[in-house]
Amino acid sequence: MKKSRLLFVIVILMIWTSVAAVRVFAMTTGFSTEPIPEEEIESFLEAKELTLITDEPKKECIQCFSVNEDGDIAIGSKIFNRKAVCIYDSNGEFQYGYSFKDSGSFGVEFHNDVLNIYFVRSDVALAVNPKGEVLDIAKIQDTTENGSYWRKSVNSSRKKLGDTEYIIRNDIGVLGLFATSYSQLVIKDVSGTENIIYDVSAMQRVSIIIGIVHVVLLFFVVIIGIICGTIKEIRKQKSGR
Numbered sequence: 660m661k662k663s664r665l666l667f668v669i670v671i672l673m674i675w676t677s678v679a680a681v682r683v684f685a686m687t688t689g690f691s692t693e694p695i696p697e698e699e700i701e702s703f704l705e706a707k708e709l710t711l712i713t714d715e716p717k718k719e720c721i722q723c724f725s726v727n728e729d730g731d732i733a734i735g736s737k738i739f740n741r742k743a744v745c746i747y748d749s750n751g752e753f754q755y756g757y758s759f760k761d762s763g764s765f766g767v768e769f770h771n772d773v774l775n776i777y778f779v780r781s782d783v784a785l786a787v788n789p790k791g792e793v794l795d796i797a798k799i800q801d802t803t804e805n806g807s808y809w810r811k812s813v814n815s816s817r818k819k820l821g822d823t824e825y826i827i828r829n830d831i832g833v834l835g836l837f838a839t840s841y842s843q844l845v846i847k848d849v850s851g852t853e854n855i856i857y858d859v860s861a862m863q864r865v866s867i868i869i870g871i872v873h874v875v876l877l878f879f880v881v882i883i884g885i886i887c888g889t890i891k892e893i894r895k896q897k898s899g900r
Contacts, residue, residue: 685795686786687770689808692797695783700796703783711791712756716743718859720840720866726818726825727769734844734857735767744776746789749846751856755789766813777813816841822849831864838867 686692695703719736726732730749735742744767745756763780773794776785786795799805818825824847829835831842842864844857 686775686784686797687773688768688775688784688786688797689812690777690784690799690805691802692784692799695796695798703781703796704793707759707761707785709757709759709785709787709791709793712743712745712758715745715753716756716758718857718862719743720838720842720859720863721827721844721857722764722840723766723814724818724825724827724844725767725769725774726820727771728820729772730820730823731769731772732825732844732856733767733769733774735765736840744774746774747856749856757787757791766809768813777809823847829863830858830860831867834864834867837871838863 719738721734722737722742723735724733731754732747732749733744734747735744737743740760740762741758742761742765743756743758746754748754757774757776759776761778761780763778765779766777768775768777770786772789773786774788776787777783777799778785782799782801784797784799785793787793816827826845826847827841827843828845829838829842831838840863842858842860842862843855846854846856848854
C-alpha cells in the first residue's frame with residue numbers, strides 16, 4: 660500500500676515538473692499570445708499525444724510548411740484525425756518528425772531548430788525541439804493582427820530565405836480545382852531554376868478522382884431515390900382513384 664502511494668506521488672511530481680518546465684523557454688512567434696493555466700496545459704498535452712518520429716512515414720499531401728535559416732523544411736500533413744510534421748534537409752532527406760492527434764487544421768513555423776505548431780481549432784501555439792520535448796505552450800489571442808499573420812505568413816504558399824524561394828503547389832492539371840492541399844514542394848534559386856524535393860502528385864490525383872467518383876455516385880443514388888419515390892407516389896394516386 661505504501662509503495663503504491665509512493666509511486667503515485669512520484670508520477671504526480673514527474674507530470675508537474677514536465678508541465679512546469681514548459682514555462683522555462685520563452686516561445687518566439689509572430690502571434691500575440693497569453694499564458695494558459697497549468698491544468699489546461701496538462702490536459703492539452705495528454706489529448707494531443709505528441710510523439711517523436713524517427714522513421715519517415717508514408718508521404719502525404721502538404722497541409723502547411725515552414726523553413727528555417729539552415730534550409731531545413733517542416734512539412735505538415737494529415738491522415739484523418741492524426742497529423743504529422745516531417746523535417747527534411749534542403750536535399751529532401753528525412754531527418755525526424757512529430758506525430759500528434761488533432762481533428763482541426765494546423766500550421767507550423769520554424770525559429771532556428773525549434774518548431775512552433777499552431778492549432779487552429781483550439782487557438783494554441785506549441786513549441787517543440789528536435790528531441791520531441793515541449794518547450795512552451797501559449798494561447799493565440801483573437802485579434803485582427805493575428806488573423807493577418809495566419810493568412811500572410813503561416814498559411815502562405817511561398818516563403819523566402821535569402822535569394823531562395825520555397826513554394827508549395829499542385830501539379831495535377833484541372834484536378835487542382837478540387838484540391839484542398841498541395842502535392843509538391845519546390846525550391847527555386849535566384850536564377851529561376853526549380854528543384855522538386857517533395858512530390859505526391861500521383862497519389863493526390865488518384866485521391867481526388869476517387870473523391871469525385873464517390874460524389875457522382877452519391878448524386879445518382881439520390882436522383883434515383885427521388886425518381887423511384889415520385890413513381891411510387893404517382894402509382895399510389897392512380898390506384899386510389
